[in-house]
Amino acid sequence: MGMDSLIGGTIWDEYSQKVTDLMNNPQNMGEITEEEAEAMGAKLIVADFGAESCGDAVRLYWAVDPKTDKILKSKFKSFGCGTAIASSDTMAELCKGKTVDEAVKITNIDVEKAMRDTPDTPAVPPQKMHCSVMAYDVIKKAAAQYKGVDMESFEEEVIVCECARVSLSTLREVIRLNDLTTVEEITDYTKAGAFCKSCIRPGGHEEKDIYLVDLLEEYEKEKMSAAATLGNEGGATGTFKDMTIVQKIKAVDKTVDENIRQMLIMDGGDMEILDIKDNGENIDIYIRYLGACNGCASASTGTLFAIENILKEKLDPNIRVLPI
């Protein structure tokens, strides 16, 4: 949490001077008309992204030279907050003079960095990074329109955190390599989830196909199933009889945990394994009854047969269970 989070504060104090200036006086605000584009010998592209209902909408105008694919002029209009207006303005500025292919490579991170006063201080507070993402998306929309292709074709990867532009494959790799178990760790390693936070879990302002918590759960399941496979592999090299004593104890333990203990606990009892010995034909498992099982009449009859049968069935038909 930390002191800053406890007090909170006015987000506007966290804007860079550049953002403030651009919001107050955007440089590339306006439209490009058909006639204007024609006079330049350029093709006019008008792309819309977002919607008023989402609280953010931006329209990008490009005059593109069809011979060189160069963006000769770039303007914008925006329905949005200060960050949205300033970042749309910056985005329009960055497009100027670039080819359409170059412009598509501009990310919201580039836009945010261009609005910084000093290289190391973010231009906007974390929760406002989201507002610069739209500027990135509208470029793709404009480029797709110019090239007559689908917007998705510019997206090479699935992006989980739009603000920090962290892809699904990067996240999966980083989580695995570093054995990450919390969202905070993911954020420390990748910056994913550090900004608008809607990629962390459902319920944020943006709905996602996959969230950081899903990736953690996916990795957790993977680890579990790997562990289970490993457990089986212990015996897979041979039969229960051929296992080392440690492997045997583990295998019996697991079987007791999964198939027997619950049944004993329900009656207020329990058991523990004392030893396992190979006695010629038989494999003898010495146990001690605990709780209500200790001294129970059926501990040497019904309960014992039940335990023995389960272990015989799951591990080896020659198992004998001997309560001590």
Added chain:
Amino acid sequence: MKVYLDNNATTIVDPHVFAEMEPYFVQRYGNPNSLHLFASETHPALKDAMEKIYAGIHAPKEDSVVITSCATESNNWVLKSIYFEQILTGKKNHIIISEVEHPSVIATAKFIESMGCKVTYLPINHEGIIDAQTVRDTITDKTALVSVMWANNETGAIFPVEEIGEICAEHNVPFHTDAVQAIGKLPVDVQTFNVDYLTFSAHKFHGPKGVGALYIKKGKELIPLLHGGSQMGGYRSGTLNVPGIVGMGKAMEQAVDSLDYEMEDVREMRDTFEDELLKIEDTFVVTPREKRTPNTILISFRGIEGESMLWDLNRAGIGASTGSACASEDLEANSVMEAIGAAEDLAHTAIRFSLSRYTTQEELDYTLDVVRKAVERLRGISSTYSYAPEGHESGLDAHH
């Protein structure tokens, strides 16, 4: 020029209130629960303040008014106490609130919902008001509490608490109302209708921050909020906030004295200001004036995202508010606007101006001038404004 038009968020401390509080910081600082002369120095002022607070809401002496730290605390207390007493014990399993309650009610309701309580969220109509009938329709014999605010903080809409109180009484269901936006703006008398719990907070009526209260009708006891010593009748232990209570008492007295001014003069200033705002094209308000607290305007400027309007107002020294979009951390649209069913494109355009008895005509004239310029500038930037088709369905009535 600096203009403060966010009085539903908090208010300036009245200088008389401040003067009354001051001696209790440095001169008369004794813990009122001690057994020496320093303690007794504080008693007369505490007694006087409590009497003013009781008088302000017309609470009989046998009822309790427990001083808390804020309205959020009071609201949490009622709902959680009902949960522990009625729901956790299996006596009841249901509460009713409105879907536009303050977050301190909604979030607490959601919390106890996660612990197994059923919660009905009552809808509001196109004017932003709850229909009392919906309370009748949703009460069951398992309902442990109805909690509906007196007046809405966003729109100023006044809810039919008297009628809801009657319905609750008929069904013998406890009724809680969050009256934070009512004190000092409307006459509040707990004896004129059936209310069992009533929340209010000093800083909304020119008192200090950090002082709230919960009125509890006799016989409607709650479990203690803070266990410990026996302060506040054992309801809420902890050393009494003497300057705060003294401040709330004085603020309550001032609020009662200024009520006529608030209801007539402030209302008149608000109405004139609103008339002028509505002369700007494509502007909308939700709740009709006569159904609102006298100081509040929630107005939408089509094509202008709320926060960018706040930006321009702020630059000109004007403090207003928006519950919409980027201004708050959750980036959600104004919840009331959405609940009303306003067209989605308008939900992000709402700005709230809330006046007080300190607001002057000169300030409003200046604000009007700034708003007009901001509208022109921001609609010039807007990618959506000029494209709004003629006769666009707003879901709201244009009041001009």
